Amino acid sequence: xxxxxxKGLSHxxxxxxxxxxxxxxxxxxxxxxxxxxxxxxxxxxxxxxTGKLEPxxxxxxxxxxxxxxxxxxxxILERGLTIRDVLKGxxxxxxxxxxxxNEICDKMGNAxxxxxxxxxxxxxxxxxxxxxxxxxxxxxxxxxIARGLGLEDIGLDRDVQDLSGGQRTKVLLAKLLLEKPxxxxxxxxxxxxxxQHIEWLKRYLQEYENAFILISHDIxxxxxxxNLIYHMENQELNRYVGDYENFKKxxxxxxxxxxxxxxxxxxxxxxxxDFVARNKARVSTRNMAMSRxxxxxxxxxxxxAKEKPKPEFNFKEGRASSKLIFEAKDLVIGYDEPLSKPLxxxxxxxxxxxxxxxxxxxxxxxxxxxxxxxxxxxxxxxxGDYQHIGYFEQxxxxxxxxxxxxxxxxxxxxxxxYEVRATLAKCGLxxxxxxxxxxxxxxxxxxxxxxxxxxxxxxxILVxxxxxxHLDxxxxxxxxxxxxxxxxxxxxxxxxxxxxxxxVTDVWNCESWTxxxx
Numbered sequence: 001x002x003x004x005x006x007k008g009l010s011h012x013x014x015x016x017x018x019x020x021x022x023x024x025x026x027x028x029x030x031x032x033x034x035x036x037x038x039x040x041x042x043x044x045x046x047x048x049x050t051g052k053l054e055p056x057x058x059x060x061x062x063x064x065x066x067x068x069x070x071x072x073x074x075x076i077l078e079r080g081l082t083i084r085d086v087l088k089g090x091x092x093x094x095x096x097x098x099x100x101x102n103e104i105c106d107k108m109g110n111a112x113x114x115x116x117x118x119x120x121x122x123x124x125x126x127x128x129x130x131x132x133x134x135x136x137x138x139x140x141x142x143x144x145i146a147r148g149l150g151l152e153d154i155g156l157d158r159d160v161q162d163l164s165g166g167q168r169t170k171v172l173l174a175k176l177l178l179e180k181p182x183x184x185x186x187x188x189x190x191x192x193x194x195x196q197h198i199e200w201l202k203r204y205l206q207e208y209e210n211a212f213i214l215i216s217h218d219i220x221x222x223x224x225x226x227n228l229i230y231h232m233e234n235q236e237l238n239r240y241v242g243d244y245e246n247f248k249k250x251x252x253x254x255x256x257x258x259x260x261x262x263x264x265x266x267x268x269x270x271x272x273x274d275f276v277a278r279n280k281a282r283v284s285t286r287n288m289a290m291s292r293x294x295x296x297x298x299x300x301x302x303x304x305a306k307e308k309p310k311p312e313f314n315f316k317e318g319r320a321s322s323k324l325i326f327e328a329k330d331l332v333i334g335y336d337e338p339l340s341k342p343l344x345x346x347x348x349x350x351x352x353x354x355x356x357x358x359x360x361x362x363x364x365x366x367x368x369x370x371x372x373x374x375x376x377x378x379x380x381x382x383x384g385d386y387q388h389i390g391y392f393e394q395x396x397x398x399x400x401x402x403x404x405x406x407x408x409x410x411x412x413x414x415x416x417x418y419e420v421r422a423t424l425a426k427c428g429l430x431x432x433x434x435x436x437x438x439x440x441x442x443x444x445x446x447x448x449x450x451x452x453x454x455x456x457x458x459x460x461i462l463v464x465x466x467x468x469x470h471l472d473x474x475x476x477x478x479x480x481x482x483x484x485x486x487x488x489x490x491x492x493x494x495x496x497x498x499x500x501x502x503x504v505t506d507v508w509n510c511e512s513w514t515x516x517x518x
Contacts, residue, residue, distance in 0.1 A: 001028050003066055003183060003211055004049060009058035011041075011048065013440060016432045018044050020235040022058070026183070031205070032213045033222045033244065036232030037308060038444025038472045039433060042215045045232070046070065046187055069181030071172055071189050077160040084156040086171055087142045090178035094135045101126045133180075145174045148200055154360055165395055165466075166192035166359030177204070184212035188443070190221055191469040192394075194358045194495050217444075217472050219244050220498060234305040262302045272296050311428030311475045313451060313482035315390070318458035322384035323349050325461060325489050326370050330379035333362050333369045338377055340366070341513050349384075352483075352490040354500040357510035363493045364394055364465055366510070370491075371463060390459035392450060394466045394493070400438040404429065404449050407438055411453050427452040428475055443470035451479070460488040467492070468499050 004026035011019045018041035026032065034042050047053040049060050050070050062068070077086060104123045111119055134141055146152045149170045154163070160171060169192045176184065190198050198221060205212065205225040213230075216222045222244055229240040229247040240247040272292045279285035280293075330342040339362035347353060355363045368374040370381055371391060402410070408420045415423070424434045427448040433441060438449060447470050454462075462483070468476050476499065483490060483503045494500045500507075 001063070002026065003028055003063050005059075005061045006049065007059045007061075009048065009055050009060070011044065011053075011055045011057075013436075016436070017235050019055075019237070022235070022237045024230065024237055026211055026213065028211055029209065030211045030228055031208070031226045032211075032228045032230055033226035034213055034215045034230050034232065035217075035222070035244070035247070036472075037474065038428070038448065038470070039430075039442050040232040042232055043187055043442060045237075046072075046185055046213070046215065050185065066183060067179070067181040068183045068185060069176045069179050070185040070187075071169075071176050072187055075172055077163075077168065077171070079159065079161040081160050082157045083146070083151055083154065083160060083163075083171055084142065086160055087146065087151075087156070087175055087178060088138065090175045091133075091135065091138050094130060094133055094138075097126050097129060098135070101130075141178060145178055148204075149174050149197055150194075150358060153358075164192075164360050164364065166194060169193060170197065170359065173201070182210050184208070184210070184214075186212060186214045186216075188215055188217070188470065190216060190218045190495070192359065192466065192495075195356070195497065196358060198495065217468075217470070217476060218496060219473060258302065259304065262304050265299075265302050269296065269299070269301075309425050309428050309430060311448065311478045312426045313455050313479050315455050315462070315482055315486050315488075316458045317487055318388040318460045319386060321349055321386045321388075321460045321489070324382070324384035325349060325351070325387075325491075326384065327382045328370070328379065329382070331369065331376050331381060332378035333365045333374070334377045335365075335374075338515050340515060342379055343513055345508075347489065347491065349489055351506060352504040353492070353506045353508055354504040355491070355493045355508050355510055356495070356500075357514070361510050361514035363510050367463055367465055367491065367493065387461055388457075388459045389461045389463055390454045390457060392454055392462070392464045392467050394469070396446075396450070403437055404434045404441075407449055408452060408456075412456060423456055424449070424452055427455075428478075444472055444475065447471055448475065455482075462486065462488060462490045462492075464490065464492040464494075466494060468494060468496055 002025050004024070006022065006024040009019050009022040009024075010017075034045065036042055044053065048055050050068065051060075101123055104119050104126070108116060108119055130136070142156075143152065146156060151167075151170055151174060154167055160168070163171065169189070173189060189201060193201065198218075202221060202224050205214070214222065214226060226243065227241075229242070229244060231238050231240060231247060231251065240250055272295060276289045276293050276296070279289040325347040328343050328345040330344065331340070332338050332342055333340045355366065357363060365374060369376050371389065372381070400407070404424055405417065405420050408424060409415065412420070421431070421434055425431075429445060429448055433445055438446060441449070447467070451467070467479060471479065480499055480503060490504070492500060492504065
């Protein structure tokens with residue numbers, strides 16, 4: 001049975017088309033991986049099917065009374081709400097039913113016998129719904145999910161505005177799972193999640209009985225939970241049975257078949273045109289020429305999609321730094337309260353270190369304390385000499401209404417427009433993206449603009465906070481290659497072992513020095 005049907009969907013932004021006559025069906029129990037390069041329209045598709053965005057053309061039809069849960073990275077959590085408040089918000093419809101039941105009780109005192117019978121019947125229906133949906137054990141349900149995602153360790157009475165990116169994702173995910181929707185829509189749920197909770201989510205989705213659509217560039221995670229792939233490319237949406245590896249094989253075969261058919265057709269077109277040109281003037285062969293011209297006019301011409309620019313990340317390396325990168329002595333990091341025990345850490349030139357561990361224990365805070373952005377609560381950090389640091393922040397808050405060209409020009413005014421365009425294209429951005437405002441780009445495209453700044457500035461130390469979030473598979477592979485080739489020192493926070501294991505020389509597990517209890 002079809003839960004969701006999309007017919008003839010077309011949509012674009014300005015003169016940039018995203019979809020052209022796309023159709024899609026979601027059947028009960030299907031576990032779909034929605035994949036495609038950055039900027040192909042995956043999040044736009046999610047926004048259209050959830051009604052957040054009106055398509056230019058086409059129909060989106062959900063089956064009746066289906067409850068849809070959408071994990072959207074851009075959901076705003078209001079200041080003043082605690083984690084517990086947000087999680088209890090999953091049961092708002094049940095609290096509304098309870099309020100309705102209380103109104104029924106108030107009406108009973110003045111009701112006629114006939115009205116009383118109807119009120120009692122309505123009250124019984126609501127009572128059953130509350131019982132069947134665990135209304136009377138809401139607190140224990142909230143605590144069970146909060147425990148599974150590590151939110152109890154943060155504290156359920158903590159204000160949601162004080163949370164890190166990973167903690168925020170966990171709260172949104174926990175609320176969604178408590179809502180028990182018939183359909184889950186998950187847009188990059190593993191971004192900002194630590195390894196332990198990615199594993200928990202993987203098990204949850206493997207056992208999930210209902211349908212879900214998952215956008216993810218984390219291929220091992222994707223492969224472990226889905227049974228169907230929908231690939232978004234060149235304004236089309238194509239279905240492939242099986243996992244990502246199977247999709248790659250089938251997609252490659254289809255691509256080769258199309259290229260072969262294209263070459264064959266181009267040869268035929270060339271021969272027909274040549275025949276028409278040579279024979280249309282002669283009376284004896286004019287009819288044959290016209291016949292071939294008709295064939296040409298009726299021909300359904302095969303078009304090959306334009307090759308997308310493949311990203312190239314080659315970091316500009318400055319002169320070598322001194323042997324010491326940094327030394328922390330009895331360093332205590334934190335804000336209002338300590339996040340760490342006194343730390344004695346040392347990093348030397350040539351080391352490539354991954355910082356790992358659960359969300360909220362202070363990995364980002366440690367980076368910022370080393371860089372001097374945050375003041376430590378105690379102890380000191382000594383930096384070495386001749387340091388040229390390239391820093392990639394996890395999140396850039398606030399809106400950016402510069403075009404991509406203006407964004408790069410503001411950092412590198414000596415470049416001319418051709419050079420700015422070329423350097424953005426090398427990061428895998430098309431001319432349409434390059435002329436767009438940064439604000440309208442997808443998360444992956446924004447990350448590529450930030451990486452563009454980083455690779456064009458000389459550095460001998462890279463400090464990277466979750467650089468793989470939002471990046472598509474091709475960009476991630478290229479970034480990994482570039483980091484392996486980089487001769488300088490690297491300090492990286494990353495939750496994907498497949499990415500950092502081949503890059504780093506050392507792994508520091510930050511859970512060993514945190515003040516948080518696990």
